[in-house]
Amino acid sequence: MAVDLARRTELQEQVTTAAAAALLSGKNIVISAPTGFGKTNMAIDVFQRLIAERPDFRVLVVQDRQAIGAQNIARANSLGVKDASLSINGEFDPSGQAAYGITKTLYANRHAIGHRDAVWIDECHHATADEEAQHSAIINAVLKINPNAVVMGTSATLERSDKAKLHPALCNGERFHVTYEEAAGCGAIVPPKVTCPEYRLSNGKTVAETVDEILDPNDPSVPAVGIQKALATSRPHDFFDTSIRAWLKANNGTPVPTFAYTNTIKDADLLCAAFQEAGIKAAVVHSDLSPALREKAFADYRAGRVQVLSSVNMLTEGVDVTRTQSLLCLKETTSRSEWIQINGRGARAHTEAGFDKQAYTVIDMGASTYMHGSMDKYRKIENFIAKGPETPTTKYRPWKDLSAGQPHNIKIYGLHDGLRTVFAVRPRNSKRFLLLQKNEICFGRNKATTRLVKPISPKTFTPDEIIEYGRQAVAKRFDVFTTLESRPKGSDHHEIVKRSFAESQNMLKIFSGEQAISQPRERASLSR
Incomplete structure (x- = not known):
């Protein structure tokens, strides 16, 4: 698959131009993009822009593995960063304008890092808020010596399995994100x-x-x-x-x-x-x-x-x-x-x-x-969160249609976010939806505790508001939706919604005033 170099460069420069401006204004930043899109080259371009504005600008680059450190300093040299040094295997060399270093070596010498205007944490999802962690200790040491220094992080994934928060400088940094669909659209990555x-x-x-x-x-x-x-x-x-x-x-x-x-x-x-x-x-x-x-x-x-x-x-x-x-x-x-x-x-x-x-x-x-979940579903859902349902490339819909077979043009949709199932019910002769939820706590299969269905809000919602509610629900629990949508038929998101609907029909009838609500006949999803 040929890479559209012009389009990739355009996307990269949109990020690097804005990122460099943010850093020059004193803001911390985080760049996230899929592996293969060129995060390393983008970071180097950011610093070249900074050096063009401030020729004495000095940066510390923190990387986790020896091979990667050597690989990236060579890449920096090839892209025009000639004054670069490498701290590795316990040998500390902060002499370069761009001082690359392996985490362990930099941590051991963190109090001797000297003057730096910025610190770049590669694979920044490793830099937690724990002050004892090596990445965070390096950041804190740089900021103690250089109070006006800025912090930049790059990673393909900012989430952590332990749900730990990133270092405050990264948590509060301005975010620049390239989606998988954008990277695939210019041919930088393949499906x-x-x-x-x-x-x-x-x-x-x-x-x-x-x-x-x-x-x-x-x-x-x-x-x-x-x-x-x-x-x-x-x-x-x-x-x-x-x-x-x-x-x-x-x-x-x-x-x-x-x-x-x-x-x-x-x-x-x-x-x-x-x-x-x-x-x-x-x-x-x-x-x-x-x-x-x-x-x-x-x-x-x-x-x-x-x-x-x-x-x-x-x-x-x-x-x-x-x-x-x-x-x-x-x-x-x-x-x-x-x-x-x-x-x-x-x-x-x-x-x-x-x-x-x-x-x-x-x-x-x-x-x-x-x-x-699969990366195919991940890509579709990520694009839905970033772009919304209105774009031609957005092929995902979180709301599952339960309306088939309902009389009187009653419309019912449902989605499940892991903690609860949410139902959107449009009664007959109405243009607005009621939102109701059924909470579930589950400690292993067949051990669910079901709570009563109850309204989420006394207000009613337009179709556009329902769609936006779904987008926000997916954004909050991206991991759950990706996994459930990737499951085989019979245990996937739609089946969970159907099962929850079957358990909730009586309460939905009470709150909506629609006694004719019944089990749906077929699968579909909410669209405009």
Whole structure:
């Protein structure tokens, strides 16, 4: 897929121009954009704009991994930032106008950082409000030495699985966001093709059935303990061979360049061995290997001498090999941010002679899609939140139509946000809707406590207000809607709404005055 360079540059410059202006005015900022859109280049462009305005402007760049630090300082040099230094492996060098450094080294020397006008936190979702955390301690040290310094963060995902807040400078910073649809629209990233092969675990159940015994079926955002252990201890004896067969099937029998993810180093080694036994060139990259062996594995993969790299967590953030066409996930990513980062490894566009990547495949042998949703749904829902339902590219509607079969032109719509089901009811001869809610608390399947249906507000709502209410509900619980919309038919968002409606009909009749309300006949969604 060819990248529309002019359109991508236009989008990038819209962000970098506004971001540089905000920083020059003394504001902190956060730039979020999909992996593959060019966050690193955008950040460098921001600082070049700052240096053009203030030639003595000095920035500290905080990065988490040695390879990424070296990679990005080389990229900065290629883009015109010549006065750059790198602090790594305990060797502290703050001499550069752009002083790059690995988190651990900078943390150890944070009180000697000296004069800085700005600090850039790459992968800023790691910088929490915890003052003892390394990223936050570095930010605080810079601000203590330089009270007027500004803070910039970049990340593909700002959410954290532990719900911890980001550092105050980032929480309160001005946000600049590029959606997945915008990145895909200019060809910077390609779409995913997600496969969740169904197979039986040693306990006789499917992955979904096993997870459902632990996960709250109505609110998948509630942290669930024990999912990884339940699945890991129930893997079938031929799990690695089954995974390789599913991978080949998803890629039409062709061993394409692939990142593979496992829960443990032992599993990474076993999966690599299984690929090799199947005649597919594979290598591992993990912390038990020397840096030299890891670098050789990456070099072989980039050169095409190896088709599969197997790892636990070294292929999650900041590793950009655009020829990667497939992601094989054998682990249960309990963090949605990690799941988004993993998906980003295959999304970056790649075009060269004989190799034009149109999409990437995701083969999820674990429960990540079931717990966090697919990136396809993520993209549609994110675009809905950002753009609203009025744009041609917005294909998502959160309200589920329950009106089929209702007499007297009664209209009923419902949505479920994990905590409650909300019903919008338009009685006969009315142009406005009543909003009612049915709260649910669930501690595992079949353990729900249902509260009485009650009005959300005494006022009534126009159709446009109902649509906007739905958009705001989705924005507040993006993770829940993404997961529930990705579920297979029978346990998805629409089925939850239908089940809740069946339990609520009598109360809806009372509040609406419509005694003729009945169960709907078919599926649909609210649109204009």
